Amino acid sequence: MDFAIVDTETRDQKQFRQEVRDWLEKNVPEDRKQPVDSRDLDSDDYQWVLAFRRALGKKGWLYPTFPKEYGGGGLTGDHESIIEEEITRSNALRIGVTPQMVFPGIQVWGTEEQRQRFLKPLVTGEKACWYKMTEPQSGADLAGIQTHAVRDGDDWLITGQNVFISSGTGDDRPDWLYGLAITDPNAPRHRNMGMFMIPFPSPGLEIRSMNLLTNGDESHFIFLDNVRVPGDHLIGGDHQGWQVGSTSREVEHGGAGRAAPRDPVMENLVEYAKTTKVNGVTLGKNPVVQQATMDAYTDAHVQALMLKRTYWLYHNRMEVQHEGHMANVHGRDSSLRQTLRAREVMKMYSLLGTKEPGAPHGGAEEVDQRQKAGQNHAGGSTNIIRVILARRIGISRTEERAPVTPATAGQITG
Ligand SMILES: Cc1cc2nc3c(=O)[nH]c(=O)nc-3n(C[C@H](O)[C@H](O)[C@H](O)COP(=O)(O)OP(=O)(O)OC[C@H]3O[C@@H](n4cnc5c(N)ncnc54)[C@H](O)[C@@H]3O)c2cc1C
Incomplete structure (x- = not known):
């Protein structure tokens, strides 16, 4: 893949995007779109997600850059970015099934027989x-x-x-x-x-x-x-076990980056500032709102670039040392800042939940403020990521290099 900031999509990539978009339009019915609050999901939704994943798996689109012999698509990072963007665009239901950090330990440390028995059915979405x-x-x-x-x-x-x-x-x-x-x-x-x-x-x-x-x-x-x-x-x-787990944690902490990151809070804020009027004046013209919204806009873009850079390094099989952890720290801290900005810009409207009439964006900001508090702690807490980051850049009592990952072990297709 190419680490491009401008639109350099080739004709083949545009065709592939259209193919994915058409398929998703046929396969994601209206009643299987993601609700604003994931607490509204139930087992019936989960069964649909399992079937949807199996269908994606058959096309090689569930884990596009995994090798075909382990159930993946054998595709490139560019394909994966397109698939991820189009799935996000389709707003298909999202429910955790197999966290991505389960895979690396099996990929790198499992025997060939274990990869076939455990990894393959996970990658195809069967298990x-x-x-x-x-x-x-x-x-x-x-x-x-x-x-x-x-x-x-x-x-x-x-x-x-x-x-x-x-x-x-x-x-x-x-x-x-x-x-x-x-x-x-x-x-x-x-x-x-x-x-x-x-x-x-x-x-x-x-x-x-x-x-x-x-x-x-x-x-x-x-x-x-x-x-x-x-x-x-x-x-x-x-x-x-510690080494196997370190390989998994490296990806959990951000060592593989993200193909197509986006920040719905920032998108909502910009839209809110553009379309809301107070006493006949567009809210975005208020200098305080403007400052907060532009900080949100900047944070979101810095974060997306950091994630894409790590993704690019990973998919070019270069060693990712501090880049993933740095994006992780920035991502968690900035996601909390984004919730604060939502409160600054939308004031008490940002606290209206999904069941409240008149809640902007269906209550997304209230849900986001609750969820970000938890996400900030999941996967090892920010303090621990900072400790690892310090070791990686050599300002700690101990120094460390990144453990082997599927990319450095040659277990991805590029
Ligand atoms: C929404 C959510 C989903 C989760 N999903 C999973 C999952 O699927 N699987 C799973 O295994 N776990 C999961 N977790 C657990 C998560 O990994 C832990 O919460 C996290 O590792 C922190 O552990 P703890 O909660 O026990 O906090 P503690 O270990 O008690 O830490 C408390 C505080 O002290 C700080 N601290 C502790 N030691 C140090 C140190 N040496 N230096 C500096 N600061 C330190 C921590 O950073 C933290 O701020 C999830 C957590 C959440 C909130």
């Missing part, structure tokens, strides 16, 4: 897998997990507890949980754990909704009581 890391006592300090796995013949028996494990809509369940467990309590930290694909359902494994203000019943408690997991469900060696 679902959740990312099971955080425990009640270990979130930011992930190496402090207490979940443990004990050998029993060829199998492992896993016992422990997790919180905040997110995907689905309440009663929906995955086929596997991808998660860490201590395999050797006597080994040093970071060399004492393994990464497992835990089948669901399994005796002793229970999943319960958390029902959070931020993302409703999308987050879950998980309880494991001597859950039997076959030996060939261990990804990497039985002391290599």
